[in-house]
Amino acid sequence: MLRFVRQRVTASLISLVGLIVLVFFLSRLTGDPTNLFLPIDASDQMREQFRQLHGLNDPLIVQFGRYVWDLLHLDFGESIRQARPAINVVLQAFVWTFQLAVITMVLVTLAAVVCGSLAAFNAGGLFDRFVSLLSLIGAAAPDFWVAIVAITLLAVKLSWLPTSGTGTLWHWIMPIGVLFIRPFGLILQVVRGSMLSTLGSAYVKTARAKGVRTKSIIFVHTLRNALLPVITVIGDQAASLLNGAVVVETIFGFPGVGKLMIDSILQRDFNVILAAIMVTALAIFVMNILIDLGYALLDPRIRY
């Protein structure tokens, strides 16, 4: 196990390096930040000055060398747009995103696993139909639509919750609620399907013959065997949340990494893009290692 982790960490670090190289060069193919930072009627001299100032005139490989050198000194460069260290910009946003992602995923996982398992146990029943329908509608509904309707209803009409922003606990409810919907639908369906296949196994009969309670037949005996694809999908959804929940961030004014990333990409703020990708990638890599360990924990037949 330890060997596996060590191996995976090294492999992930190599991936990270690959990612940095990839992003560094590819992103620079997408144009020059000069035109976006300076007003459109800036003079050529100003443009030249700007490029000089940010080292955009050097050959790409020199820029890359400089970047790597700085990186080795833990200097992630400066954000062009914000005139402060890119890593500060990113970390500040990532803290929010991370909290949002973790809270949402915990809630989603609990709810989806419980509802999905119960739905599968009673496949075709009323609960199954109801939960499936609801979750599917939720998963397919445009998220901004849900968000704006929620704001209009809960904040403007009923004044129960603040419209947006951060600060109190109340501010978290709507963003999490909106983020909850799609992963919930997806994970619920995967749990349901996986459970359906597993519930037919012979060892479920053994459990019944042992007089095990229905609850623990579902959640102890069957679920564990059904969980392999489920945790994978949970991981995928968590990864997309870690990459930033753009709609929720823009609508609810959550200062997360998603909006930051989009703005940086549209503005070609390369250092921020790179720093953001490094931070989120690190989180995702760690998560993937945990998930792979999870496989082995869930199913003793899987060995690394």
Place this chain on the structure above:
Amino acid sequence: MLSTEIVGTPEAIAVPRGTAATRVLRMLYRDKLALCAGIFLLIVITCALFGPYLLNDIATRPNLRARNAPPFSLAHGWLAVLGADALGRPLLARIIVASQNTMAVACGAVACSALVGAVLGLVAGYSRGRGGQIIMRLADIIMSFPSLLLAVIVLYMLAPSVGNLIVVLAITRIPVYLRTTRAEVLEIRERMFVQAATVMGASRMRIVLRHILPIVIPTIVTIATLDFAFVMLAESSLSFLGIGIQPPQITWGLMVSQGRSYLANAWWLAFWPGLAIILTTLSLNLLSNWMRVVLDPVQRWRLEMRKTEA
């Protein structure tokens, strides 16, 4: 192609009751919800195939007099029963016309990502060698690569086109399929029947496709059906960059996002295309759940039973 092969078992020895196709249809008929879903999808496909040829003109010609005409009124012609958009174009006609692009992009992206993801996942799960490791690390990279950046890169390196749109959407979704498939394969390959097949001399290809894949497929299809909705909505956000579908061409996703600014005073602009997306997703999911039952011999009685009782 593989699934039909399994459903349509050559009816050995005993007298087969009807052809494989009729048996499948009979099973579809048993599940009324799946039947409705099938019919709905058939309608969507018909719209997608023929809609643009019949209605394109009506759907794209601005008519400011009917601007934001409310639904359920025939004042602006029957095509405007669902209302009209900000330029007075009948929504029903637009939804029908948009179904072509929507379906092309969604089917293309979902099929590509599911196919590539599943194939790579099978390889990564079944081969214990270095290749599998490399595939997984690539998936890690894709997973942490922001899709917008990918889109911008594609936009700058290649000419914007529907094909590239599909590529961008597909690439970002590959890791889910890949990782899910691999996770399942890791477990399934340890099962005894896989060893039995090995003993029979089945090639890796056969083991993977005939023995492992059928068990993985339902999960992949479940994810794919929900990805359909995701792709339909995500596609419109890339239109904003200028990749892929451009106004006056339309997709449901684009209609939804255009209707966004009118949520307060003309809800129908975003509602109907949104509903179309929801219904399509719902139908696909109902069908996939039905298919899961059909493909699983242990479950199949659910669709056969009533035959004997009713």
Place this chain on the structure above:
Amino acid sequence: MSEHLIEVRDLVVRFHTAAGPVTAVDGVSWYLDRGETLAILGESGSGKSVSASAVMDLIDIPPGEIARGSVLFEGRDLLKLSREERRRIHGKRIAMIFQDPLAHLNPTYSVGWQISEMMTAHGISRAAAGQRALELLRRVGIPDPEGALGRYPHQFSGGQRQRLMIAMALAMKPDILIADEPTTALDVTVQAEVLALLKELQKETGMGLLLITHDLGVVAEVADRVVVMNAGKVVETGTARDVYHNPAHPYTRRLIGAAPGKGAMHEPVATGEPLLRIENLTKSYGAVEALKGISFDLLPGETVAVVGESGSGKSTLARTLLRLEDASGGRALWKGRDLLAMSTRDMFALRRQIQMVFQDPSQSLNPRMSVFQLISEAWAIHPDILPKARWRERVAELLTQVGLSPDHARRYPHQFSGGQRQRIAIARALALEPDLIVCDEAVSALDVSIQAQVIALLDQLRRDLGIAFLFIAHDLPVVRDFADHVVVMQGGRLVEKGTVRQIFDTPKEPYTRALLAAGLDPDPDVQASRRKTRAAPALALL
């Protein structure tokens, strides 16, 4: 009618299939009293397991259907009780040992947990349950019981898994124990221990034992009364002695007549280059050494039987030869080439020549393939064997040969009985017409009449096509009838090898002798007298 511990009355169970309903149990009645052992004998597929499952509420309804009948337990009809009421009875009052232990153990939990759960589900504290689980493992003779608690089902041998199931079923000292083929994978010495354990428990708690078995010897050893089933119906009941000595129904007569171990022993005739030469084969799973230097030869057209203690490495030997497991050392020369060092590609080409029937047949059949697909897959992989047009015909032929009906080709594995699945696995192995078939307990779940039919079939193939067999079995009479050479294994070591005659008539090693001595005779009278003579030492063993 007097009050019985449990009584089944006029039970009818049907299953829905694509081809119409199948009546698996057709008006079966029997009863069981306290402290009594009732054996259900019967043809494979005659409804023994299904009727037991009905008692335990384990039939999936639908597609199954209990069309008629009642199951009276302490005067209450179990079939009418609520789920929760039945749950409280299950495990605690009525426990069941399943026929197919691998499938019935949860692959993701350690066996210690699974055994303890039997007790915690009925309100015993986890600590106490853990203690008892350890004791139970010791009682059923699992080596290294402390370590075994933390291991997972796939890390045990077939016979060990069966004993785990037994330990689990006995955990709550139930009033009724339904044991469905509890000793199919056990060698005779271990079988004797297990049977003794059951009897002891019976004496202690007055447990009623319902024993489903195909083994007339076991019946003779433990049964008080016998019920004989055929095609879903009870065809004969009576005390064990009566039924053995005065069988009334033709099927019963056939059954008793077919008991193996009475024919002439084979004299090995095959000579020449060995087909397979195993040299110093070793295999270890981590610290566990499953094979410790095995060497023997197998000539073409010859049958080598591998007998030995449960957990002695027989299955491991087979799996290693087939490269399902990587050997730790040694060589296995197949027609002069080392199987174990062969590249995967070369191995592919060779696969066709060596086939295997797995010890756990139900797990070795892909649940999503119909029997037709399962058997014809051999030809799909090796199209040169049979043109597609002839597949149906040949599948029907093979099914008939192993005692199944051609109609069964459309069914799926879960729709069969244990013995039927085993026969499907055999038919599949035969379909490839290999040079060597490795049979891992291939006939262990078959009743003697069908067993005889299958053995006859194998014997004929050996003669007609020159197929060689590596025949792993615990059933000494069958080995005696079928094998040319015998290899005896114990604890991963080959303790003795020789011709059948050498082994059976002049065994050298003490273990071989113990094995032969522990063999059971189908005649209850003979068994009764043997029991008397060895009563004292057997108890000492526990």
Place this chain on the structure above:
Amino acid sequence: QGKSDVTIVLGEQTDLLEPCMATRSNIGRVILQNISETLTEIDVRNNSTLKPRLATSWEQVDPTTWRFHLRQNVTFSDGSTFDAEDVKHSIERSMSSKITCETSRYFGDTKITPSVVDDHTIDIKTDPAEPVLPLLMSLLTIVPSETPVEFTRNPIGTGPYKLAEWTPGQRIVLTQRDGYWGDKPAVAKATYVFRSDSAVRAAMVKTGEADIAPAISAEDATDKSIDFSYPNSETLYIRPDDSMPPLNDKRVRKALNMAIDRQSFIGSLLPEGTEIATTVVPSTTAGVPKDLKPFPYDPEGAKKLLAEAKADGVPVDTKLELVGRTNLFPNVTEVMEATLGMLKDAGFNVDLKMHEVAEFEGIYSKPFQKGRAPQLVAAQHDNARGDPVFSMFWKYASDGRQSTLSDPHVDDLIKQATAATGDKRNQLWSELFTYLHDDVVADVQLFHMVSFARISPKLDYKPSIALNGQLQLSEIKFK
């Protein structure tokens, strides 16, 4: 929240608070005249005349030198006193090549040399002569002379407010400071928050979470009592590629103009109050002629013109590309689609392409791409500065960055007007506008746009054209 506090919800993140970048609307809205003040100021509520701010008066000493008399007893928020050195430093800092200040762009290639006369007088010499220097000084924020020549994150100014808190991405808080030279404003504390969605901004004012929400879309401005429209100084126009056939033919450009029914947009896709434009700058700008007539909507006439051009061998059937920018203003896609429909109806062979900013800029500005299709670029131009000089060169001169025109007469007029002063200047501009519109038909002028601001009923504040680039807290009163 205190009684005299306001919360302002903005649509665009403020990621810098650098005084020399205050001409950027997202920065200016927060700091311009609140934290950092300028020497002069445009009085938008009074016909865009120039009024004193940190300078009390100014005069031209000679054609290339302006003298500014500075206000006395002014202190910066860090306590230091304001004097001519600060002005000198501010100018030099803005023009420095070590940082890329936005202000410097307004000075073009003009060389500026400030020289301190005494503590409260400064001379600014320009090369060449800069007749509108006082106007330009309304763009240059004054920082204390200690400010380093690099982007600062702690702006210090002479304004009535100082920066109290700045959590990037979340909130900026300005509080009133003691010792401001002018009148004490009513607002004690202003909190700026950021929401990119217009509907959310509107909702926030509705629920009382915010008091002012500038730039909400017309669709969200549903409550007449709290939503106010204001001209946002943006002008929407279509720039045909005058250098390329068939668009280099005047008849074709005229046909373009006549094909568009401008009136039909107003009150439907664009809110009431939108003005039809004839010039690229707002009509309040100096020198804009009052008598320019928009082209009539006449599709038949357009067709006729096209036919004429075709007869003369102009390739009018060439595929044109109507280029738009996503997110330019709330309804941009619909407006572009409607325009497309109208052009098609008039017989143009045209396609619509929408691009995001970066790519759009590449098309809009020089160097133009090689091998491009004849393009009709729909763009917005913003000039709230009161003088056409900030627009005309870029948009119409041969060397102008966004100009496809190459007309010596136009070049000449621009040059003259830029150098002229007073009525002469206005007259020259006027001549240029008329020439461009009537004689050259250089482009398709569409609309002077309006925006909406939602303002809490507790405030006494009316948005003006200035709201596009600044929001003076001192103008806000409580009811």
